[in-house]
Amino acid sequence: MLIARRSVLIGLGLAGLVPAAAVAALEIVEAGTVETVTGESIGKLRGEKRALAVGAPVFIDDLLLTSAGARLGVRLGEATRISLGESTHLKIDKFLVDRGGELVLESGAIRFDRPSDKPSGQLSVTTPFGLIAARGTKFFAGPSGGVFGVFVEHGLVTVRTKRGAVTLTDGLGTNMTSAKAAPSPAAPWPDERIALAIASVS
Numbered sequence: 098m099l100i101a102r103r104s105v106l107i108g109l110g111l112a113g114l115v116p117a118a119a120v121a122a123l124e125i126v127e128a129g130t131v132e133t134v135t136g137e138s139i140g141k142l143r144g145e146k147r148a149l150a151v152g153a154p155v156f157i158d159d160l161l162l163t164s165a166g167a168r169l170g171v172r173l174g175e176a177t178r179i180s181l182g183e184s185t186h187l188k189i190d191k192f193l194v195d196r197g198g199e200l201v202l203e204s205g206a207i208r209f210d211r212p213s214d215k216p217s218g219q220l221s222v223t224t225p226f227g228l229i230a231a232r233g234t235k236f237f238a239g240p241s242g243g244v245f246g247v248f249v250e251h252g253l254v255t256v257r258t259k260r261g262a263v264t265l266t267d268g269l270g271t272n273m274t275s276a277k278a279a280p281s282p283a284a285p286w287p288d289e290r291i292a293l294a295i296a297s298v299s
Contacts, residue, residue, distance in 0.1 A: 132151065206297050225245075249268070
């Protein structure tokens with residue numbers, strides 16, 4: 098068990114059997130909790146896999162993976178919620194409770210939701226196409242209309258690649274085709290495209 102392993106490592110450290118630096122590096126830090134699960138999803142932490150069920154904890158450095166047809170809803174901290182679509186790989190790289198964090202979206206789609214009336218720092222999401230930087234906001238990121246799209250329901254999001262950046266506000270989206278190409282100019286998405294994007298993560 099991951100939690101038991103953490104306790105053993107800390108106990109050994111206190112007994113002087115494991116260097117303090119090693120204990121710090123191996124300590125498992127809880128980042129949040131699974132709220133909803135449809136289909137099969139797993140968490141992978143330092144080579145150990147476990148099935149994810151409602152109420153299960155998720156951790157810093159966790160890689161969350163959903164299977165075909167699956168959906169996963171996770172709460173990070175007190176107010177941040179992330180919904181994962183099918184065949185999505187998302188790593189919780191760093192998270193400061195309700196103040197910001199760093200996520201890595203390796204594949205698939207997510208919907209990020211943090212109320213704008215809550216204190217928050219910047220969240221960054223690294224994708225194969227570029228970097229998404231956001232504060233208290235709600236946005237979608239993932240496959241849409243044959244490209245990788247980012248759409249902001251409310252808030253402020255900056256999307257950046259090696260060739261340029263675009264800032265998105267309420268109701269605007271962008272397309273990303275490559276890390277070597279600039280994101281498309283901010284523009285409204287058709288209602289049908291928005292509905293399909295949201296359906297893919299809910």
